[in-house]
Amino acid sequence: xxxxLEYTPAWxxxxxxxxxxxxxxxxxxxxxxxxxxxxxxxxxxAHRGTEVFVAVGKVVRWADLRLLKDAHExxxxxxxxxxxxxxxxxxxxxxxxxxxxxxSLIAIVTAHTCHVGILPTSAHLRSxxxxxxxxxxxxxxxxxxxxxxAPITTALWHPLSKPGVPSxxxxxxxxxxxxxxxxxxxxxxxxxxxxxxxxxxLGNATSTATDLSASKYGAKQGFSPDEVxxxxxxxxxxxxxxxxxxxWSGMTxxxxxxxxxxxxxxxxxxxxxxxxxSALPGLTTAVVAKTRALTSDxxxxxxxxxxxxxxxxxxxxxxxxEPTTLIDDTxxxxxxxxxxxxxxxxxxxxxxxxxxxxxxDFGEIxxxxxxxxxxxxxxxxxxxxxxxxxxxxxxSVSIICLATNTGKVHVCLxxxxxxxxxxxxKRSRSFALDDVDDDKDLxxxxxxxxxxxxxxxxxCAFTASPSNRYEVFVTSxxxxxxxxxxxxxxxxxxxxxYPHEEGSALRLENLLDSTSTLVDxxxxxxxxxxxxxxxxxxxxxxxFLLTSNPSGPVAxxxxxxxxxxxxxxxxxxxxxxxxxREPYQPPATxxxxxxxxxxxxxxxxxxxxxxxxxxxxxxxxxxAHRVLSHETHNLALSAADLFRRIERLRSELIDQVSSVxxxxxxxxxxxxxxxxxxxxxxxxxxxxxxxxxxxxxxIVGSERIEQRxxxxxxxxxxxxxxxxxxxxxIGKLGGGGGKxxxxxxxxxxxxxxxxxxxxxxxxxxxxxxxxxxDGAVTPPVKPGALLRLPNSPGxxxxxxxxxxxxxxQVPEVDGQxxxxxxxxxxxxxxxxxxxxxxxxxxxxxxxEDNGRASRSGVASEWKRREMSRVLALMEREEALIEAVxxxxxxxxxx
Numbered sequence: 053x054x055x056x057l058e059y060t061p062a063w064x065x066x067x068x069x070x071x072x073x074x075x076x077x078x079x080x081x082x083x084x085x086x087x088x089x090x091x092x093x094x095x096x097x098a099h100r101g102t103e104v105f106v107a108v109g110k111v112v113r114w115a116d117l118r119l120l121k122d123a124h125e126x127x128x129x130x131x132x133x134x135x136x137x138x139x140x141x142x143x144x145x146x147x148x149x150x151x152x153x154x155x156s157l158i159a160i161v162t163a164h165t166c167h168v169g170i171l172p173t174s175a176h177l178r179s180x181x182x183x184x185x186x187x188x189x190x191x192x193x194x195x196x197x198x199x200x201x202a203p204i205t206t207a208l209w210h211p212l213s214k215p216g217v218p219s220x221x222x223x224x225x226x227x228x229x230x231x232x233x234x235x236x237x238x239x240x241x242x243x244x245x246x247x248x249x250x251x252x253x254l255g256n257a258t259s260t261a262t263d264l265s266a267s268k269y270g271a272k273q274g275f276s277p278d279e280v281x282x283x284x285x286x287x288x289x290x291x292x293x294x295x296x297x298x299x300w301s302g303m304t305x306x307x308x309x310x311x312x313x314x315x316x317x318x319x320x321x322x323x324x325x326x327x328x329x330s331a332l333p334g335l336t337t338a339v340v341a342k343t344r345a346l347t348s349d350x351x352x353x354x355x356x357x358x359x360x361x362x363x364x365x366x367x368x369x370x371x372x373x374e375p376t377t378l379i380d381d382t383x384x385x386x387x388x389x390x391x392x393x394x395x396x397x398x399x400x401x402x403x404x405x406x407x408x409x410x411x412x413d414f415g416e417i418x419x420x421x422x423x424x425x426x427x428x429x430x431x432x433x434x435x436x437x438x439x440x441x442x443x444x445x446x447x448s449v450s451i452i453c454l455a456t457n458t459g460k461v462h463v464c465l466x467x468x469x470x471x472x473x474x475x476x477x478k479r480s481r482s483f484a485l486d487d488v489d490d491d492k493d494l495x496x497x498x499x500x501x502x503x504x505x506x507x508x509x510x511x512c513a514f515t516a517s518p519s520n521r522y523e524v525f526v527t528s529x530x531x532x533x534x535x536x537x538x539x540x541x542x543x544x545x546x547x548x549x550y551p552h553e554e555g556s557a558l559r560l561e562n563l564l565d566s567t568s569t570l571v572d573x574x575x576x577x578x579x580x581x582x583x584x585x586x587x588x589x590x591x592x593x594x595x596f597l598l599t600s601n602p603s604g605p606v607a608x609x610x611x612x613x614x615x616x617x618x619x620x621x622x623x624x625x626x627x628x629x630x631x632x633r634e635p636y637q638p639p640a641t642x643x644x645x646x647x648x649x650x651x652x653x654x655x656x657x658x659x660x661x662x663x664x665x666x667x668x669x670x671x672x673x674x675x676a677h678r679v680l681s682h683e684t685h686n687l688a689l690s691a692a693d694l695f696r697r698i699e700r701l702r703s704e705l706i707d708q709v710s711s712v713x714x715x716x717x718x719x720x721x722x723x724x725x726x727x728x729x730x731x732x733x734x735x736x737x738x739x740x741x742x743x744x745x746x747x748x749x750x751i752v753g754s755e756r757i758e759q760r761x762x763x764x765x766x767x768x769x770x771x772x773x774x775x776x777x778x779x780x781x782i783g784k785l786g787g788g789g790g791k792x793x794x795x796x797x798x799x800x801x802x803x804x805x806x807x808x809x810x811x812x813x814x815x816x817x818x819x820x821x822x823x824x825x826d827g828a829v830t831p832p833v834k835p836g837a838l839l840r841l842p843n844s845p846g847x848x849x850x851x852x853x854x855x856x857x858x859x860x861q862v863p864e865v866d867g868q869x870x871x872x873x874x875x876x877x878x879x880x881x882x883x884x885x886x887x888x889x890x891x892x893x894x895x896x897x898x899x900e901d902n903g904r905a906s907r908s909g910v911a912s913e914w915k916r917r918e919m920s921r922v923l924a925l926m927e928r929e930e931a932l933i934e935a936v937x938x939x940x941x942x943x944x945x946x
Contacts, residue, residue, distance in 0.1 A: 053523070053572055055611050056609070058609040060607045061607065065637070066637070072123070072134025073120045074605065079602060080109055095148045095583060097586050100151050101590070110144070111140060114138055116178060119178065137184040144164075146160055161204055165198065168220065169188065172185065192234075194242075195243075196248075201267070202226035206286055207221070212325040214389050217234065228250050229247075229317075231246050248266040249399050250264060252279075253265075264399055282313075288306055288420050294328070304316055306452070308420040312414065314420070314452070316470045317403070319400055323391065326378075343361075362472070370393065373390055373391060376389040397474055400473060401473040403492060405492075408493075409495060409496060414458060446521070448549070449466055452465075453535070463497045463500075522538050525585055535569055535570070536571075539568065579603065581600060583599055597609075602640045603640050651676060881933055
């Protein structure tokens with residue numbers, strides 16, 4: 053759904069200088085006729101590209117929005133009027149204007165009359181002339197559309213009309229439909245319609261022999277029981293004749309009655325019409341497939357077979373024709389022009405009324421809008437091998453939108469579809485039950501309330517979106533709403549085309565609960581609009597939504613959503629776009645002249661005479677008071693609204709100032725502006741020969757941020773250098789193939805020597821030094837191999853306990869594990885400590901035994917020498933063990 057980018061631009065607003073755009077929509081102040089046209093919506097704004105036509109009273113104003121915008125941007129001063137007045141022959145206020153698809157004609161409709169004017173070319177209107185221009189116009193139906201006849205409810209241009217011969221469709225309130233094939237060179241084409249049918253008669257007809265003609269001027273009209281139920285509210289065509297639409301859609305006329313009934317006419321065509329290249333093959337394929345299905349279906353009724361048979365004959369007649377190929381001057385599209393088959397009646401059968409299921413509780417219908425179903429072109433072009441190039445993104449069923457006078461919009465689905473049907477040439481003598489069984493249903497999908505519940509009667513009207521077929525604008529007294537059906541059409545289409553029916557109810561229920569139509573309110577109006585909104589799409593002014601109210605034009609520039617061209621999401625801006633707000637438009641009350649002077653001028657004698665207390669004076673004062681009180685009341689209401697807006701603006705401004713203050717504090721915290729600490733800053737580079745003077749100054753704002761960024765960049769660069777240095781060292785140690793240095797070789801020899809002392813030689817290869825061998829290493833030697841004391845108590849006990857020691861075995865260790873070697877060395881140290889403690893204990897017990905105090909000095913001296921020798925050996929052994937432990941730990945770390 054598009055979002056609002058900008059509300060009413062400056063070139064359409066009231067200003068001190070140029071206000072040509074505002075004057076284009078300004079009312080002339082005259083009271084409009086309060087006839088029956090006041091009870092329905094008005095379409096007084098139409099467009100041809102960027103050219104806008106606005107009906108005001110009995111004239112039509114023309115202006116080019118592109119020129120108005122360029123003039124405002126180039127010069128802000130006063131300029132000539134930017135619009136031009138086109139005079140029309142309308143005798144009453146214009147209620148509807150509509151430009152033909154080729155832009156050559158304009159339909160000017162009042163409550164009871166209709167005129168068609170020839171529009172000047174765009175170059176002629178843009179010539180710069182500002183004088184009024186009288187249109188060359190012709191009255192359509194001088195005897196059919198007059199005051200004595202029913203009012204006109206709808207005037208449409210047929211989407212399949214022949215280029216150069218536009219066809220105008222008029223529908224009156226009494227259910228009379230007329231099709232006018234207008235030829236400028238033939239005045240008779242404006243007097244008599246090519247098709248005129250009364251839907252009340254058509255609904256009760258059983259054959260084409262019945263009189264179906266519409267009521268004529270002066271003819272007496274009899275009573276009809278359908279007089280009330282068949283009052284037309286609005287009508288529209290089911291499609292625009294595009295190539296991707298179902299071909300029956302552009303030929304179908306949908307008519308909505310005020311009481312709630314909906315009817316359809318198919319095919320409703322002029323004598324010559326255009327078709328796309330894919331329309332006839334698509335219809336033929338569908339009809340042939342249906343014929344085969346009905347032939348094999350035993351439950352098929354005779355009416356269904358007759359209907360399909362008539363369609364086959366009608367298409368065969370078209371296929372036998374040689375179409376005339378015309379090139380459109382504006383779009384340069386190729387159009388094939390066919391003639392309506394003469395064997396079939398020009399008036400089709402009236403299909404309906406369509407029953408809404410479930411039936412809603414609504415008031416009177418005010419407008420109808422139909423979205424055409426799309427066809428699966430892949431099946432049509434499968435035989436040509438181009439099915440991969442065809443994109444089908446849409447719904448294969450029609451969407452019918454109904455607006456009511458209670459402000460509700462009903463969205464319905466036509467699951468069965470509308471196809472061509474004709475009345476039989478004559479009434480059949482036989483009667484069958486299926487001849488009257490023509491019930492058609494519309495599935496009610498959603499209902500929306502667009503207007504508050506306290507509003508009694510409103511008039512809603514639809515406007516198709518030029519950017520998306522599944523988007524529609526609804527104009528109501530509250531403004532303009534947008535309905536977007538895209539959230540659920542793809543899921544519903546997937547469910548409708550799913551081949552299996554099991555679980556379809558559950559899937560549809562989940563679809564309805566999870567998705568719904570998006571409703572937005574892009575234009576909110578304080579007063580009811582004077583015209584239904586129009587939507588324009590142009591490269592200069594963008595996606596433009598335009599309407600008007602008594603105060604002036606109201607517009608909105610919408611953001612046109614585009615499908616992404618790549619799978620990556622678009623980059624979001626750092627700051628979100630500001631929310632647009634509608635500018636204040638002064639109400640028309642401030643600029644409406646007072647009627648009090650005119651009232652006083654109507655009775656000048658009373659004012660010139662001496663004031664006397666007479667009934668005439670009292671009546672004059674009463675009327676003046678009534679007028680003055682009404683005007684002052686309106687002025688007070690407008691001024692009160694202005695003061696409320698000013699107060700709201702003041703409060704919002706206070707909130708904005710507070711938000712800016714908070715944001716400023718956060719910025720100061722980030723930049724250091726609120727920090728009391730001073731940072732030193734050097735002035736004068738010392739490396740250039742300066743003194744390098746250092747001045748204490750507080751670094752804040754962008755300088756502090758730059759300083760932090762530079763510090764972060766420097767730290768990052770230092771880390772990168774350290775990582776590069778480590779990478780180079782790892783590259784050298786990682787087996788790069790380089791030779792070992794001398795110190796590394798000496799260290800390796802020392803390690804191997806210690807390995808030989810502690811663990812012995814490798815078995816198998818005689819102590820080979822090759823790394824990675826699988827030979828086992830002998831276990832560490834016994835303590836006696838490192839320390840030999842022949843007469844020590846340990847040695848004596850060892851010789852005595854030789855058999856017991858022989859039985860003991862030292863546990864083998866893995867020569868490949870440095871941890872095992874370290875544990876063996878620690879075990880050796882513990883055993884030596886135990887032997888030393890044992891020897892010291894024996895010496896102490898021997899010295900104390902028998903109290904021998906007089907031992908020879910030679911023995912005592914020898915014992916002291918032996919003890920000192922043992923202690924020296926112990927210290928040496930401890931130092932050796934600590935050194936070996938450190939080396940082994942270092943080797944284990946590598």
